[in-house]
Structures are given as structure tokens and as C-alpha cells.
Amino acid sequence: MTTYHRAVAAQLAVLLLVIGAAPLFAQSTATIVGVVRDSGGVLPGATVTVRNVDTGLTRSVPTGGDGAFRFPALPVGPYEIRAELSGFRTSVRSGVRLQVGQEAVLDMVLELGSIQETVTVTGEAPLVETTTSALGAVVTAAEIASLPLEGRNYIGLTMMQPGVSESRTISNSAYPGTWFSSSGAPPRSNGYSLDGADMRNGTGVTTSSVTGQTLGLDGIQEYRVLTNAFPAEYGGVMGSQTVMVSKAGINQFQGSVFQYHRDRNLEAANYFDDPGTRTEFSRNNYGGSFGGPIRRNRFFFHGTIEYARVRRGTTNIANTLPAAAHVDGGLVPRIHPAIKPLVDLYPLPNAPGDRYTFVFTQPASDLYGQVRLDANLSKNSTMFGRYTVTDGDITAPTTFPGYPTHAETRNRFLTLSENHIFSPTVVSTTRVSNSRPDAHYTADYPGQLLTDPRYNFLPGEAMGVISIGGVTDLGPSANFPRAFGGKEYTASNDTNVSAGRSSWKFGVRVNRVEQFVQQAFSRGGQASFANVTAFLQGLPNFTRAPSPGSFNSKTLTFTSVGVYAQNDFRASDRLTLNLGLRYEPQTRYKEKFGRESAIRNILTDAQATLGPLFKNNTLDNISPRLGFAWDVRGNGKTAVKGAAARLYDLGNMATPLVQAVAGTPPFSSLSRVNNAPFTVPFELPAEGSPQALRIIDYNLAAPNMWHYNVSVERELFANIALTVAYAGSRGVHLIRTAEGNPRMPSQTLPDGRPFWTGQEPRLSPYWNTVELKVADSSSKYNSLQLRLNQRLSRGLQFQNSLTWAKATDNYSTFSNTDTGGAEGQTSDYPFDRDRDWAPMPTDVRLNYRFNLVYRLPDAFKPGSVAGALLNTWQVATIVQATSGQPFTPGLMTNRSRSGQLGGQAGLDRPDLIPGVRPEDVTTGVSRGCGNIKAGTPVGTADLWFDPCAFTIPQLGTLGNAPRNAFRLPGYSRVDLSFMKMIPLRGSVRTELRVDVFNVLNRVNLGLPDRTVYGALANVENPLVTAGLITSADAARQAQLSVRLSF
CATH class of the missing domain: 2.60.40.1120 (Carboxypeptidase-like, regulatory domain)
Known part of the structure; x- marks a missing residue:
């Protein structure tokens, strides 16, 4: 041979x-x-x-x-x-x-x-x-090492790129990591790879541990973010591709040890901290890296280890029951006997407005380790192997004391790669990898909630969750305990062939996924009340619990095969055509232990059919890629480009799909009772009553999106370039949550509004409300993107980016997580999709980013006292400014009586008073109503929007407040870094550094409570929580660090 x-x-x-x-x-x-x-x-x-x-x-x-x-x-x-x-x-x-x-x-x-x-x-x-014609940019080693990154989270640099908008309503929620939309794609549609291998965590969305941090800054060499119309070698997601390269050893021994420190003496008080009090805070982050040759020019190694320990005290603000609610005759003549023990669980108010504040010290830690070995086996063969492991754990408060949650993750990633030169024109790379992300979440309960039958909504289970309009939810998360995990195996080959004016690239990738999810789904039961009075009287909107015998965990498996061909053809010395085609089908999802069933037709099926969860929707996943790049003058300084690509979402759907099929009989289902008197334990529907379901559309289509862009790039001066681009996308068959078994309105009123009596039967008599995952949504995205960057020259590099964009859809959110709570989980009216066409939850109209690293020139003679003090300084900064995301005001109860998702809170909307423009609702002063005085300023933490601009709709009708026409607070921040380099001996040096985050101490407010009314009556006072904001981003913080490098 x-x-x-x-x-x-x-x-x-x-x-x-x-x-x-x-x-x-x-x-x-x-x-x-x-x-x-x-x-x-x-x-x-x-x-x-x-x-x-x-x-x-x-x-x-x-x-x-x-x-x-x-x-x-x-x-x-x-x-x-x-x-x-x-x-x-x-x-x-x-x-x-x-x-x-x-x-x-x-x-x-x-x-x-x-x-x-x-x-x-x-x-x-x-x-x-x-x-090349794809849109994207590189995050350089200098930026990674020098820019002030809070938490040393390098994914934050992805937010610096045009076309990327962070979804802060999600990023600040209980789901860890940085969520963002790229080119108008859903936040779940972004890919992360390190040395060609998947790096996403157990949620399938971000790279962080359960603490929300992504360590390993010293293990990353650099990375590129591709945001629009990338070549055929990239697949699997329809948003962005973050392509990272790990650090490798070289012919010189290099290394460093470091420590970064923050504490409460280095930070300003948070906006919501009690005046005169300081919460505990400390963060210590230390580690090191070392690499070099094992044998010069042949074998190399590089290793990194890092640990971060955080203790953060947070001031938590909850709306509790009024003091009068704790006694008979206070708000109601007599408290319902089953409710009385529950009332005693609520602490008495200790702050104005029936609020309760408490401080919780939140411990968290992260451990990161990585080792990489490289070998130049011969002049025609090179190989490397890399292993990365991250551990994280955190204990976090819930809304009231006594219910802390615990979470821990372990993510492991292994990659082996061999690069072979068969001839001067044929180069091939073969890679195998394994990813194993795992996450586990549990919750604590006060002892009596475990054993006292007065609190056991379900026999043998700890108390679940109580939801009351105008009061913060009480109890642990309804979805705990839960776990995400998976085993991912990949084998691939990419072969480059040069043939005259054509440069071909062929590839194949075979993938095997095993995705596990366990989620409690109201394991302890959930009761929802419109307002405090309804609670005290024991009149819930609904009670909900898993049906007896439900098995709420699934392990899904599938295999995908992606093949592609890409041809970069030099049509002339100045024109290159980028032509590609990718085909990426996968096998159908299978449940590892045979727990497979589906409701194939909700209208006609009286029971589930054992077998496939849904049809294989990927056999037509043909993905063309077309692009051109024209070197206008042939001098490499001006290029006109354009590209289009059809992209598909694949395996990152696994986790949410597992959650969805956990409510499919006969293995699991939900029991729900609407508007029935409250009892402990719950009175579940009799056997044979219609069940509530959480299922997937059996004919689920394949989500896909067209990307397209046109751009002009121009080198203005030496090392400075300007890019002006139009980028857009059009998404179809996007997955959303829908009511799969709605009630048809009984009539249409003269003004065109549908009307329900609440007695209308559902379309299918066999089932109750059905939470259905269906792929029938669409989206549009259009943007103007500007980027001005200077490559490192004379110690200076910078990047300016501005994105002016508009992203709209007709509900393409998979779950409440995807909205961050800024709108309801689904439409309030399933029979008119055009009613919902509006800004996406991730729509950020203006997004400006600037970063700079500048090595100040040495002005004094080396070796002098002045030189020792004033030479070798570096300054770096990050500036961010974005407009606010949209939100939709809601009602606590199902005022329309439509029964959408069983009358889920927050789906129905209020009426907007005639003559009031949406933009006026969050500016100026309130018109006054109920307990809100006329002239009260709005656009503040106490009243972000004016509840008095809304009224309660007629009973049985939908409100006219438009979806996502109202805006959340914008975001702006300046981070600054100063570093002093002290040469010691030879290549050994010490770096002393101060990072200041949010140096201007701007208050960046969180999400307001968007529920306006309880809506039990025709006229009510707004809920005391309407428009109230109780969270803000971190205040100014300083960080001290020292690093020894050689």
C-alpha cells in the first residue's frame, strides 16, 4: 500500500x-x-x-x-x-x-x-x-487580553459586532449566559465552536456555566463571529456562528499567573440597595497558563486553569400581602379556611407599598481547565488534541426567603484533529469530538411545606407555587427539580482542492445526539388568583398539576449527516464568486427508552398514538449559498460584496422539544381546573375528563431562514477600514407556542371584535387546553450596519459599530424564556395571525458599540525614575449604547374568556385609551387613576409606564393594546481599563491593572411588571405592581488585578 x-x-x-x-x-x-x-x-x-x-x-x-x-x-x-x-x-x-x-x-x-x-x-x-462575501468580524487576541470584560466573559465581545443585539430580558433572567439575536434570528439559533467542536451548554443556547459566566479567557487565541450568509461549510443554525480557536503551544515557553479581585469597597451601591446599607460582595478570580515545545518544531503543549469564587449580597424586593390581609375582617370578612395557612407564609411588609425587602448572599463558583497537545508529524501531517472541562455551582434566592435554588453544571469537551496534505492542491482535515454538557437544579423548602398536609397541594409532594395578581409569586420554581444533559459525538472531514481558477471545498459531518431533560412541570401544583381578594376568598383562576402517574423526563436521540460543496471561483482577477450547497438531513427524534407517542390530529384523535413524536421534517434541508466579492480597482482597498444563503435550525431544538413532549399522554399530561373553589389537596379532574396537554405538532415543519446582504468595504487610511452594509433575513416555519385546542368565539360584535361567553366548547372535545409547539411563524429583519475599525498600529486599535435595524414577527417565541417575560407566551387570538405581526422581543432599533486598546507611547528615558513610573501604560475602553426592547402590557386574568392556554395570566391585553400613542405611555406624566396621582412622572423605576393609559376591556372581548408597541429602558455603559506593565528580567514582566465597569455609574433598569389589571371587574384600580421595576444592572465596580507573564 x-x-x-x-x-x-x-x-x-x-x-x-x-x-x-x-x-x-x-x-x-x-x-x-x-x-x-x-x-x-x-x-x-x-x-x-x-x-x-x-x-x-x-x-x-x-x-x-x-x-x-x-x-x-x-x-x-x-x-x-x-x-x-x-x-x-x-x-x-x-x-x-x-x-x-x-x-x-x-x-x-x-x-x-x-x-x-x-x-x-x-x-x-x-x-x-x-x-469572501459573508458578514462577520474577528475578535483579536489583543482585544481578548486587554479590553475590560466584566467577569472575564469573552462572549461579551460578540456583542461588539454589527447585526448582533443582546436580549437583556433573557440574559438577566434565571437562564444563564448571554442570549442574543443575530440577523433577526431567534436567540436559540446561534452556534459556538471551539476548534471546530460544539461548545454549547446543557440548555443548547449559550456557552456559560450555571453561574452565567464563561471562563477560559486565557485558553482562547481569538475568534470570528459570522453574522449573515456564511459559506456552505457552516450549518446547523440560522443565526450566527462564533468560531473560536484555542491557544496552542509554540517554540518558546510562555505562561502567566494572575489574580483578579473585587469587593464591596470597590463598588457603588446598587440603585435598589437600602440607603445606608452595604450588601456583601467579593469576587476572586485566579489561575494561570503555561505552554511551549515538547520537541522544537515538532511537538507542543498548552494548558490553562482558572477558578472564580463569588459571594454577592443582593437586595431582593417582593410585593407581599398587605398587613390587613392577615386577619379576618381586614380585606374580606373571613379568610377561606384552606387559604389561612398560606397567608401566614407571606411576610408582613417592611417597606412602603406593601413591599418586602430582604438581603440574600448568593455564593457561586466556577472552575475551568483546558489542555491542548499539537504535533507536526511530518511535512504533510499535523495533529492536535484538546480537552476542556468547566464546573459551576450557584445558590440563588427566589422571591421570598426560605426557597433558595441550587444549580450546578459540568461541561466536558474533547476534540482530536488531523490535517493531511495529499498534494500541493489537496489538503484534508479529519476531526472527531465529544461534548458532554450537564446541568442540575434543585430547590429548598421550609420544613413544614414538606410534611404538613395543610401545604401539600398534592399528596406526598412539597407545596407548589402560588400566583396572585399584584403580589410576587410564592414558592420554589414550578419547574424544579430539573436537569439538562447530553452526549454529543461528531466525526467530520473537510477537503480542500485547488483546480485552476476554482478552489473547491468538500465536507461531510456525521453527528449523534443524545439529549436528556427532566423538568417537574408544576410538580407540587400551582394555583393562580386574579388579586388578593380572590386569594383570600379561595377563588382561583385555575389550579394545575401533573396528572397522576406522569413521567416528566425524556431522552431524545437523533443522527444528522451534513454534506456540502463550496466553490470559490475567480471569474476574473478582480471578481470572485462564492458558490455553495449544503444538504443536512437528520433521522427522526427517538426516545431512548421507548416513551414515544403523539397526538397526530388534535381534532379527531381521542388518544395518543404510540410511535414517532412527529414526522421527520429535515429531508428537504437543501441549503444554497451564493455570493460575490468584487475588488473594484484591483488594489485590494475597495470591495463590493453581496451574498444570500438559506439556513436551517437543527439539533439545538432538542432541549425545548424534550420539554414539549413531556406533556404527551400516556406517559405524562397535566390536570387543570378553572374557576373552582380552592381545596388542599387539589381536587383534580375525574378520570376520563379531558386532559391538558403539552405536545408538538405531528407535522412540524423545518425552521429555516434566508440571509442576504450587500456591502462596501473601503480602506480609508493605512490600517483603517470602513464597512457599510445592508443585511436582512426572512424566517419561515419558525417554532412558536400556540393554543392547539382553542375555543371559537360565539359571535362577532358590530365593531369587528370576537366575543366569548366562556361556555364555548373547544374545537376538540377529547382534550382540554393544549400547549402546542408548531412551526408556522415568520419573521423579517432589515438593517443598516456601519463598522469602522483600525488594526493594531503604533499601539492603537479600535472598532466602532452602529446597527440600525428593525426585526418583526408574528410570534416566533418557543417559550416564556425566549421573551424574558416581556410579553405573553403566545397570541391572545389564534384565528388572526396578522394581529400579532409586530416587533420581535429582541428588536433593538439602535445599537452602538465602541472598543479601543491604546498602548501609550513611552515619553521618558527607559531606566529613569520618570520612565519607570510613566512609561509602559495601556488604556482600554468599551462603550455601549442601545435602545430598549419592546414589551406588551397584559392582564392577570383571562378577561376575554377565550381559554387561551387555559386562561394563562398575561396573555390578554388591556384597551389603550383612544388618542394615546404607544410612545406616550412611557414618557411624560400619568393621567392619574386609582391610587396613581395625575402628574406622577412615568419612565421611572416606580412607574415605568402609565397604567392609567389603559382600561379593562368589555368582558368576553380582547383588548386593543398592540403587541410589543411599548419600549423597555434603553442601556448604556462605559467600561475603562488602565494597565501598567513592569519589565522584570528578559521576557518576564508584571502587569498591574485596574478595570472600572460602568464608570459613569449609570442606572440601567430592568424589566417592569407589565401586568396592568387583575381584570375581575369592569373598573378597577391598577395593580400596585403595574409598571414597577425592582431590578437594575450593576452599579459602578472596580477590579484590581496582577499578572506575571513570561
Whole structure:
């Protein structure tokens, strides 16, 4: 067997070794292309050699008949390029640093002379990429190391890119990590890869641990964020691709040890802290990294370890029962006997407005470790392996004392990769990886709630959740205990083939996913009341609990196969066409233990059918990619580009789909009783009564989205470039939550409004309310994106970005998590989808970001006292300013009597008073009503919007307040960093650093309570919580750090 055949056999063996998981992600390498010329034209037959300065890796190719050369799949880092041809002087270009995903165009010019003579030119690759058409940007090593990142969370740098809008209503919720929308895609539709392997956590959405932090800054070399119309080698998601590269060892030993410290003496008081009190706070983050050669130019290693320990005291604000509610004759003549023990669980108010405040010290910790080994096995073969592990744990308060929640995660990631050069024109990379993210959540209960039957809504179960209009929910999370986990295996191959003017790339990826979810779904029961009076009288809107015998955990498995072909065709010396096609089907979801069933037709099926959860919706997942890049003048300084791509969502749906099928009989279902007297334990529906369901549409379609963009890039000055782009998207078959078994209104009123009596039967007599996951939503996104950046030059680099965008949909939110509580989980009226066409929850109209790193020039003589004090300083800053996200005001009860999701609180909307514009509701002063005085300022934490701008709709009708027409507080912040570098000996230096976050101490308010009225009567006072904000982002904080580097 020849060497060639052995190499092919080895790669095929590796490819078939594992069938795996993450259905996305491509290379984490770079490419060099160019043409060799002399004064008269192109030079075929010249030898071009590239050498990685750090590791000694060397590759050579001859130029083709058109003088062109190409080096695909190069590791990122510094390079030297050499061009040689007999009769010409050797040309050498040094100082070139390749970035991840970059295609650097580096033309070489040879002069007549002896080949022994060398002409050396030093200079970076051109700023403008003239051969690629996708929108995106690189986060450089200097930015990662130097910018002030709160929590040292490098994913925060993704928010710096045009087209990316953070969803702060979700990011500040109980779901950890940074959630964001890219190019108008849902927040669940973003991919993260490290060295080509999936890095998402157990939720399938972010990379963080359960604490919300993403450690490992010292283990990341750099990363690229692709935001619109990326090439065919990328798949699996329809939002963005964050492609990260881990740090590798080089021919020099390098390392560092560090500590970062914050405490309460270095921070200002939070806006909601009690005056004159200081809550506990300390954060210590320390670790180190070390790497270098095992054998020079052949074998290398790099390792990183990091630990963070946080103790944060938070002032928690809850709305509790009025003092008068605790006694008979206070608010009602007599408290219902079953309610009396529950009343005693609420603490008496200790702050104005029937509020209760308490301080909770929240402990959290994170541990991160990573090791990477690299080997240059031969001139034609390189290999690396990397293992990353992260642990996190946190104990957090709930709304009242006594119900803390505990969460812990362990995420493990393993990657092995081999890069092989079969010939100067054929380069292949084979990769296998394994990802194992796990998360577990539990809750504590006061002892009596476990054993005292007065509190056991369900026999043998601890007390569940009590919801009262105008009062903060009492009890642990309705979904605890819960767990997310999975095993993901991936095997892939990417092969680059250069053929004349075409550069082909072919790939295949086989993926295996096993996704586990356990979620309690009101395990202890849940009772909802319109207001305090209804609670004291024992008159709930509904009670809800799992049906007896329900089994609320699922383990879903599937396999996907993604194949693609990408051709970058040089139509001329100045025009490149990017043409690609990807096909990415997957097997149907299967439940590992056979707990599979489906309601195939809600209207006609009286029972579930055992078998597939839903039809395979992916067999038509054909994804074309089209683009062009035109080097306008042929000098590499101005490029006009355009691209379009059809993208699909795949495996990241697994976790929410598992949650959905946990409510499908015969394995599980929900029991719900509306408007019945309250009892303990709950009186569940009799056997044979219609059950409430949480299911998936059996004919679920495949979510997909078209991306498209047109851009102009121009190098304005040396090292400064401007990009002006239009970027848009159109999403179809997006998954949403719907009422799958609605009530038809009994009549239409003369003004066109539907009307319900509350006695209308549901469309199917066999089932009660049905929470249905269905793929019938659409979205639109249009944006103008501006980016001005300077590459590191003379110690200065910066990036400015501005996005002016509009994102609309007709409800494409999978669950309440996706809205962050800013709107209801689903539409208030299922029969008119156009009624819901409005801004998406992630719609941020204006988004400005700026970051800068500047190494101040040394103004004094080295070695002098002044030089020691005033030389070697660096300053860095991040500036953020965004407009607010939208929200929708709601009602506590099902005023319309439509029965949507069983009359879920917050779905029905109030009426907007005629003549009041939505933008006026959050500005100016209140018109006054109930306990709100006329002239009370709105747009404040106490009253963000004017409840008096709304009225209660006629009973049986829908309110006219438009969806998502009202805006939440905007966000702005300035972070600043100062660093002093102290050279010690040789390459050893100490860095002393001060980071100041939110240096201007701006109050960035959280989400207001959007529920306006209890809506039991035609006229009521607004709820005391309406428009109230009880949370804010962190106040000014300083961080001190020291680092020893060598």
C-alpha cells in the first residue's frame, strides 16, 4: 500500500470511528491566496512557501499557469511567505498574522536577479477581504487580553459586532449566559465552536456555566463571529456562528499567573440597595497558563486553569400581602379556611407599598481547565488534541426567603484533529469530538411545606407555587427539580482542492445526539388568583398539576449527516464568486427508552398514538449559498460584496422539544381546573375528563431562514477600514407556542371584535387546553450596519459599530424564556395571525458599540525614575449604547374568556385609551387613576409606564393594546481599563491593572411588571405592581488585578 493510500485509509478509519452530535461548525483555520507576478505579468511555476513563525510549520506549492497559489487550512498565527523562481530574486514577506476564518490575499512580486538574492517586505495582510462575501468580524487576541470584560466573559465581545443585539430580558433572567439575536434570528439559533467542536451548554443556547459566566479567557487565541450568509461549510443554525480557536503551544515557553479581585469597597451601591446599607460582595478570580515545545518544531503543549469564587449580597424586593390581609375582617370578612395557612407564609411588609425587602448572599463558583497537545508529524501531517472541562455551582434566592435554588453544571469537551496534505492542491482535515454538557437544579423548602398536609397541594409532594395578581409569586420554581444533559459525538472531514481558477471545498459531518431533560412541570401544583381578594376568598383562576402517574423526563436521540460543496471561483482577477450547497438531513427524534407517542390530529384523535413524536421534517434541508466579492480597482482597498444563503435550525431544538413532549399522554399530561373553589389537596379532574396537554405538532415543519446582504468595504487610511452594509433575513416555519385546542368565539360584535361567553366548547372535545409547539411563524429583519475599525498600529486599535435595524414577527417565541417575560407566551387570538405581526422581543432599533486598546507611547528615558513610573501604560475602553426592547402590557386574568392556554395570566391585553400613542405611555406624566396621582412622572423605576393609559376591556372581548408597541429602558455603559506593565528580567514582566465597569455609574433598569389589571371587574384600580421595576444592572465596580507573564 502506498503512503497516499495509507493516509486515505487512516482518515477514513477516523471518520467512521464515531458518529456524533453538533450539527454545525466548520474549520477554525485560515487561508492564504495570491498571485506571483513580475513587471510583465504572471509567473507560472514559481515556488511559494509559507512558514509559521511560532511553530516552524512549513508548506510549499507551485504557482499555476495563471501565477496563482493557495494555502488552505493553515493554523492561525504569524507567518512568513517566500516566493522563488530561477532568474529572479527571492521575495520574502514577513509580519503577516493570519486570523481565524480569514482568506488573506497576498500577491508577490519578483524582480530580475539571482535567486540567492532576497528582497524582504514587512507588512500585514490587506484589511479588506476581497474574496469572501459573508458578514462577520474577528475578535483579536489583543482585544481578548486587554479590553475590560466584566467577569472575564469573552462572549461579551460578540456583542461588539454589527447585526448582533443582546436580549437583556433573557440574559438577566434565571437562564444563564448571554442570549442574543443575530440577523433577526431567534436567540436559540446561534452556534459556538471551539476548534471546530460544539461548545454549547446543557440548555443548547449559550456557552456559560450555571453561574452565567464563561471562563477560559486565557485558553482562547481569538475568534470570528459570522453574522449573515456564511459559506456552505457552516450549518446547523440560522443565526450566527462564533468560531473560536484555542491557544496552542509554540517554540518558546510562555505562561502567566494572575489574580483578579473585587469587593464591596470597590463598588457603588446598587440603585435598589437600602440607603445606608452595604450588601456583601467579593469576587476572586485566579489561575494561570503555561505552554511551549515538547520537541522544537515538532511537538507542543498548552494548558490553562482558572477558578472564580463569588459571594454577592443582593437586595431582593417582593410585593407581599398587605398587613390587613392577615386577619379576618381586614380585606374580606373571613379568610377561606384552606387559604389561612398560606397567608401566614407571606411576610408582613417592611417597606412602603406593601413591599418586602430582604438581603440574600448568593455564593457561586466556577472552575475551568483546558489542555491542548499539537504535533507536526511530518511535512504533510499535523495533529492536535484538546480537552476542556468547566464546573459551576450557584445558590440563588427566589422571591421570598426560605426557597433558595441550587444549580450546578459540568461541561466536558474533547476534540482530536488531523490535517493531511495529499498534494500541493489537496489538503484534508479529519476531526472527531465529544461534548458532554450537564446541568442540575434543585430547590429548598421550609420544613413544614414538606410534611404538613395543610401545604401539600398534592399528596406526598412539597407545596407548589402560588400566583396572585399584584403580589410576587410564592414558592420554589414550578419547574424544579430539573436537569439538562447530553452526549454529543461528531466525526467530520473537510477537503480542500485547488483546480485552476476554482478552489473547491468538500465536507461531510456525521453527528449523534443524545439529549436528556427532566423538568417537574408544576410538580407540587400551582394555583393562580386574579388579586388578593380572590386569594383570600379561595377563588382561583385555575389550579394545575401533573396528572397522576406522569413521567416528566425524556431522552431524545437523533443522527444528522451534513454534506456540502463550496466553490470559490475567480471569474476574473478582480471578481470572485462564492458558490455553495449544503444538504443536512437528520433521522427522526427517538426516545431512548421507548416513551414515544403523539397526538397526530388534535381534532379527531381521542388518544395518543404510540410511535414517532412527529414526522421527520429535515429531508428537504437543501441549503444554497451564493455570493460575490468584487475588488473594484484591483488594489485590494475597495470591495463590493453581496451574498444570500438559506439556513436551517437543527439539533439545538432538542432541549425545548424534550420539554414539549413531556406533556404527551400516556406517559405524562397535566390536570387543570378553572374557576373552582380552592381545596388542599387539589381536587383534580375525574378520570376520563379531558386532559391538558403539552405536545408538538405531528407535522412540524423545518425552521429555516434566508440571509442576504450587500456591502462596501473601503480602506480609508493605512490600517483603517470602513464597512457599510445592508443585511436582512426572512424566517419561515419558525417554532412558536400556540393554543392547539382553542375555543371559537360565539359571535362577532358590530365593531369587528370576537366575543366569548366562556361556555364555548373547544374545537376538540377529547382534550382540554393544549400547549402546542408548531412551526408556522415568520419573521423579517432589515438593517443598516456601519463598522469602522483600525488594526493594531503604533499601539492603537479600535472598532466602532452602529446597527440600525428593525426585526418583526408574528410570534416566533418557543417559550416564556425566549421573551424574558416581556410579553405573553403566545397570541391572545389564534384565528388572526396578522394581529400579532409586530416587533420581535429582541428588536433593538439602535445599537452602538465602541472598543479601543491604546498602548501609550513611552515619553521618558527607559531606566529613569520618570520612565519607570510613566512609561509602559495601556488604556482600554468599551462603550455601549442601545435602545430598549419592546414589551406588551397584559392582564392577570383571562378577561376575554377565550381559554387561551387555559386562561394563562398575561396573555390578554388591556384597551389603550383612544388618542394615546404607544410612545406616550412611557414618557411624560400619568393621567392619574386609582391610587396613581395625575402628574406622577412615568419612565421611572416606580412607574415605568402609565397604567392609567389603559382600561379593562368589555368582558368576553380582547383588548386593543398592540403587541410589543411599548419600549423597555434603553442601556448604556462605559467600561475603562488602565494597565501598567513592569519589565522584570528578559521576557518576564508584571502587569498591574485596574478595570472600572460602568464608570459613569449609570442606572440601567430592568424589566417592569407589565401586568396592568387583575381584570375581575369592569373598573378597577391598577395593580400596585403595574409598571414597577425592582431590578437594575450593576452599579459602578472596580477590579484590581496582577499578572506575571513570561
